[in-house]
Amino acid sequence: xxxxxxxxxxxxxxxxxxxxxxxxxxxxxxxxxxxxxxxxxxxxxxxxxxxxxxxxxxxxxxxxxxxxxxxxxxxxxxxxxxxxxxxxxxxxxxxxxxxxxxxxxxxxxxxxxxxxxxxxxxxxxxxxxxxxxxxxxxxxxxxxxxxxxxxxxxxxxxxxxxxxxxxxxxxxxxxxxxxxxxxxxxxxxxxxxxxxxxxxxxxxxxxxxxxxxxxxxxxxxxxxxxxxxxxxxxxxxxxxxxxxxxxxxxxxxxxxxxxxxxxxxxxxxxxxxxxxxxxxxxxxxxxxxxxxxxxxxxxxxxxxxxxxxxxxxxxxxxxxxxxxxxxxxxxxxxxxxxxxxxxxxxxxxxxxxxxxxxxxxxxxxxxxxxxxxxxxxxxxxxxxxxxxxxxxxxxxxxxxxxxxxxxxxxxxxxxxxxxxxxxxxxxxxxxxxxxxxxxxxxxxxxxxxxxxxxxxxxxxxxxxxxxxxxxxxxxxxxxxxxxxxxxxxxxxxxxxxxxxxxxxxxxxxxxxxxxxxxxxxxxxxxxxxxxxxxxxxxxxxxxxxxxxxxxxxxxxxxxxxxxxxxxxxxxxxxxxxxxxxxxxxxxxxxxxxxxxxxxxxxxxxxxxxxxxxxxxxxxxxxxxxxxxxxxxxxxxxxxxxxxxxxxxxxxxxxxxxxxxxxx
Amino acid sequence: xxxxxxxxxxxxxxxxxxxxxxxxxxxxxxxxxxxxxxxxxxxxxxxxxxxxxxxxxxxxxxxxxxxxxxxxxxxxxxxxxxxxxxxxxxxxxxxxxxxxxxxxxxxx
Numbered sequence: 001x002x003x004x005x006x007x008x009x010x011x012x013x014x015x016x017x018x019x020x021x022x023x024x025x026x027x028x029x030x031x032x033x034x035x036x037x038x039x040x041x042x043x044x045x046x047x048x049x050x051x052x053x054x055x056x057x058x059x060x061x062x063x064x065x066x067x068x069x070x071x072x073x074x075x076x077x078x079x080x081x082x083x084x085x086x087x088x089x090x091x092x093x094x095x096x097x098x099x100x101x102x103x104x105x106x107x108x109x110x111x112x113x114x115x116x117x118x119x120x121x122x123x124x125x126x127x128x129x130x131x132x133x134x135x136x137x138x139x140x141x142x143x144x145x146x147x148x149x150x151x152x153x154x155x156x157x158x159x160x161x162x163x164x165x166x167x168x169x170x171x172x173x174x175x176x177x178x179x180x181x182x183x184x185x186x187x188x189x190x191x192x193x194x195x196x197x198x199x200x201x202x203x204x205x206x207x208x209x210x211x212x213x214x215x216x217x218x219x220x221x222x223x224x225x226x227x228x229x230x231x232x233x234x235x236x237x238x239x240x241x242x243x244x245x246x247x248x249x250x251x252x253x254x255x256x257x258x259x260x261x262x263x264x265x266x267x268x269x270x271x272x273x274x275x276x277x278x279x280x281x282x283x284x285x286x287x288x289x290x291x292x293x294x295x296x297x298x299x300x301x302x303x304x305x306x307x308x309x310x311x312x313x314x315x316x317x318x319x320x321x322x323x324x325x326x327x328x329x330x331x332x333x334x335x336x337x338x339x340x341x342x343x344x345x346x347x348x349x350x351x352x353x354x355x356x357x358x359x360x361x362x363x364x365x366x367x368x369x370x371x372x373x374x375x376x377x378x379x380x381x382x383x384x385x386x387x388x389x390x391x392x393x394x395x396x397x398x399x400x401x402x403x404x405x406x407x408x409x410x411x412x413x414x415x416x417x418x419x420x421x422x423x424x425x426x427x428x429x430x431x432x433x434x435x436x437x438x439x440x441x442x443x444x445x446x447x448x449x450x451x452x453x454x455x456x457x458x459x460x461x462x463x464x465x466x467x468x469x470x471x472x473x474x475x476x477x478x479x480x481x482x483x484x485x486x487x488x489x490x491x492x493x494x495x496x497x498x499x500x501x502x503x504x505x506x507x508x509x510x511x512x513x514x515x516x517x518x519x520x521x522x523x524x525x526x527x528x529x530x531x532x533x534x535x536x537x538x539x540x541x542x543x544x545x546x547x548x549x550x551x552x553x554x555x556x557x558x559x560x561x562x563x564x565x566x567x568x569x570x571x572x573x574x575x576x577x578x579x580x581x582x583x584x585x586x587x588x589x590x591x592x593x594x595x596x597x598x599x600x601x602x603x604x605x606x607x608x609x610x611x612x613x614x615x616x617x618x619x620x621x622x623x624x625x626x627x628x629x630x631x632x633x634x635x636x637x638x639x640x641x642x643x644x645x646x647x648x649x650x651x652x653x654x655x656x657x658x659x660x661x662x663x
Numbered sequence: 664x665x666x667x668x669x670x671x672x673x674x675x676x677x678x679x680x681x682x683x684x685x686x687x688x689x690x691x692x693x694x695x696x697x698x699x700x701x702x703x704x705x706x707x708x709x710x711x712x713x714x715x716x717x718x719x720x721x722x723x724x725x726x727x728x729x730x731x732x733x734x735x736x737x738x739x740x741x742x743x744x745x746x747x748x749x750x751x752x753x754x755x756x757x758x759x760x761x762x763x764x765x766x767x768x769x770x771x
Binding site for chain 2: 071073074075099100150151154160163165166168169173176490
């Protein structure tokens with residue numbers, strides 16, 4: 001059976017390759033090799049030469065940079081749309097089309113999932129009803145995110161009128177995808193969750209669309225979870241829907257288009273009321289879907305661990321393969337449904353990081369760190385042996401971790417490993433506690449030496465300083481920036497606040513934290529909360545990024561408390577418009593979710609997380625360490641904005657709460 | 664906060680590029696007597712209509728005016744492949760349901 005299924009996968013890869021290369025329409029006249037002399041001929045014969053024929057004639061030279069051009073007619077799929085000379089090379093645009101992408105990519109991913117073993121489930125199948133509900137959500141998104149889709153599809157129209165075949169075909173395609181999700185995945189519900197580490201490898205993002213295949217999957221299963229409502233679930237659901245009503249009706253500046261970039265498929269491209277409603281529903285259903293798959297799934301640690309290792313290995317492997325050739329890079333991007341193309345070349349970028357296959361070096365660093373930690377647990381705590389292949393996977397993981405250069409992940413990894421090492425090897429409790437105390441003292445002393453060039457007052461104001469530094473004060477011609485500079489240098493935030501608090505270039509959140517920092521009503525025995533955030537920010541090198549967050553985050557009081565809706569980041573981005581088109585995230589999952597859900601729900605979630613951790617405190621439980629490791633890292637990374645990390649975090653919290661030992 | 668809706672027409676941006684002139688589309692409005700003046704800095708663009716019409720535009724505002732009226736910079740495909748795709752999906756779904764029903768009956 002396995003051989004047969006691998007054959008089906010090979011067949012679907014072949015199908016995609018054939019279609020992408022434009023093989024079915026590669027006949028006709030011979031073409032000339034591309035040069036400055038023949039460039040005009042190529043440019044004037046748009047969508048006439050197939051990619052296959054182009055490659056056959058010109059090869060895979062470094063001179064060509066291949067890119068997909070989604071804004072093409074359907075008959076241009078797999079053909080050369082246009083060639084643009086760029087310095088010493090050529091930008092080759094290959095035509096693609098939303099509908100064909102939907103079809104081909106779904107076939108590939110569904111085929112891969114078909115490899116998972118079928119198992120009987122106790123969950124009742126209400127397929128038709130749920131298929132219709134799921135597909136109607138994602139079909140509606142195609143209409144509500146009209147600017148994004150108009151930008152990507154040449155024949156797009158949000159009007160439901162006869163002749164709008166793009167939209168009707170899209171609806172039908174989504175309906176069929178959900179139908180096959182039900183057909184293929186429902187019977188595999190029991191074991192699906194053990195394969196979640198592969199979400200880091202197969203992103204499931206459709207080319208051309210702000211849509212993720214796996215988001216559809218989790219939304220589909222989310223409906224099933226809602227069929228079994230109990231009291232607590234009902235109350236949470238009612239509260240959530242009240243919040244959704246608030247997000248939908250709250251006053252805000254509306255923006256038709258947000259460039260989703262590396263968050264594609266897991267963020268809204270528009271903040272109109274319907275988009276907010278649909279994305280709020282999607283968020284709610286994703287969480288329910290994850291909970292259902294965990295609850296109904298058969299936890300199999302062996303399998304999960306193996307999948308972590310294999311996924312990690314393939315991520316590094318394909319990251320390396322994609323780094324060598326632009327064409328292979330683009331093919332991998334299409335086949336795996338990545339949010340962002342892999343890094344071309346092996347050079348490190350800012351912060352000496354190499355993200356490779358992943359859209360974020362920070363996020364993938366955390367993932368590699370986790371794989372290494374679980375491997376450590378298996379090898380040294382469970383004292384199991386690895387087979388040869390697993391050692392190879394581990395070597396690749398080490399390489400990926402080293403190149404991702406995520407220092408925070410490395411430090412937390414060392415922290416949890418030290419914790420376990422001492423706990424497992426020193427039986428005498430007093431000696432162990434003395435050692436913990438000794439290490440903590442060393443940590444504090446070394447921290448002091450690292451930070452001793454700064455005073456507490458200096459560090460405490462770090463985030464506020466960066467916030468003012470990055471604000472749009474310089475955009476106002478009447479403001480003398482020399483005077484602002486002098487105030488900043490002297491840390492005179494009181495004068496800054498009093499002078500500029502009524503200008504609309506200073507965000508409400510920056511005003512609030514500045515006010516709190518300089519407030520004279522502090523409780524004397526407690527440190528100022530903004531000073532604590534500032535010191536932490538300086539210590540973990542996040543002062544500038546967090547300062548930028550506060551400079552940009554400009555909510556009303558109600559939005560600050562209750563958020564602007566899940567996946568709605570548009571107002572954070574455009575209300576102050578600081579980022580000049582580039583996607584700069586808040587660099588803390590807490591801040592990211594404050595934008596989405598607001599301060600009150602995020603505080604509740606943090607308290608709930610602490611409650612779960614303390615209630616299930618068990619130094620013999622792997623889940624405890626993993627939640628600790630991930631929580632610390634999420635404080636300074638945006639990982640929760642990425643779908644795989646979101647699923648992973650929820651998975652381990654749930655496992656810890658259920659006290660289901662993964663052993 | 665004021666609620667404003669920025670409904671950007673990406674097609675105009677994509678086809679006509681950035682507006683570097685002082686004239687905007689709202690200046691044209693519904694005025695049938697508006698005269699489009701050639702912009703020497705604007706590179707000529709050829710636009711096509713669904714019924715086979717063709718026109719050369721010489722300024723950004725002229726281009727934007729035609730694009731907002733449904734003209735585009737690519738020749739309209741004579742064949743609507745998306746309709747073929749739609750019928751292909753309908754046909755495949757029907758075939759699949761018939762075959763799977765027969766298969767089920769046969770298996771029973």
